[in-house]
Amino acid sequence: MSKYQKMKKIFLLLSIICFTQLAMAQCVPGTKTAPGKGYIIPDSATGMVHACAGLPYDETFYIKAFKDTTIIVITGTTDSIIINVDPITIGLPSYLNVTTKPATLPANAIHNFPHISIKGDSLACIRIQGTVPTGTAAATTSLNIPFEAYLQLSIGGFPTGDTSLAASYSSYKYIIDAPGTGVCAVNINQINRNLSAVQVVPNPAQELIYVNMVANQSEDVTVSITNAIGQTIANKQTLLNKGSNFIPFDLSSYTSGMYMYTIRNKQNAVVSGKFVKK
Secondary structure (H helix, E strand, C coil), X not given: CCHHHHHHHHHHHHHHHHHHHHHHHCCCCCCCCCCCCCEEECCCCCCCCCECCCCEEEEEXXXXXXXXXXXXXXXXXXXXXXXXXXXXXXXXXXCEEEEEECCCECCCCCCCCCEEEXXXXXXXXXXXXXXXXXXXXXXXXXXXXXXXXXXXXXECCEEEEEEEEEEXXXXXXXXXXXXXXXXXXXCHHHXXXXXXXXXXXXXXXXXXEEXXXXXXXXXXXXXXXXXXXXXXXXXXEEEECCEEEEEEEECCCCCCEEEEEEEEECCCCEEEEEEEEC
């Protein structure tokens, strides 16, 4: 191996480590579509990951603010989109916390509620984390997410002024599965407590992901990737080292969509989560 190749490998590893530390600390925006196109991942059809009493909860929304929109014959260029991220206002339980990128603005900045401001044609993410209290009953809660879009309007290319549109998005649900069903099919005593800071980076991903984790002690595990209908499409058996571990998977042959990773040890204790393939 040449000196250049060695340096390249070292640089790549350092980049992964730095990116992983950032990802562990907060949500990290990713991109999926061409410039100008807006999206939210997961969309309302895919829905949010389900919760289970007694277990940690972690969901990240990846957002691309649209650049342009057309209202009949009027074209609007997006200046910014303001999203209310107050958990209680949205309808989330008080045991969940919300972090954002860009950072959440203080309650007295522009609007008197916790919010993020996303510039037109730019990226953002909203991460929801917490631990569902033991004994929490199964439930489905419809969320209501208020937002405002600030637009610069024109007709036939001629500016006509600025406007703002206020609305709310209510297509997402926070679902706690009943014991023994869905994500609660694995008993809390089976959750792998040897692992922490489990994260897929980058997410969304295009060709390569790293399933990253910190192990309190060395152990043999199997890392599996399953598709949206539950089919296992990749398996890797590996010996984790005490400390940080990075397990790569090549996604180049996968179709776009949502996938699940599962880390299982010999005692059948698991950690799982999801990621998006662009």
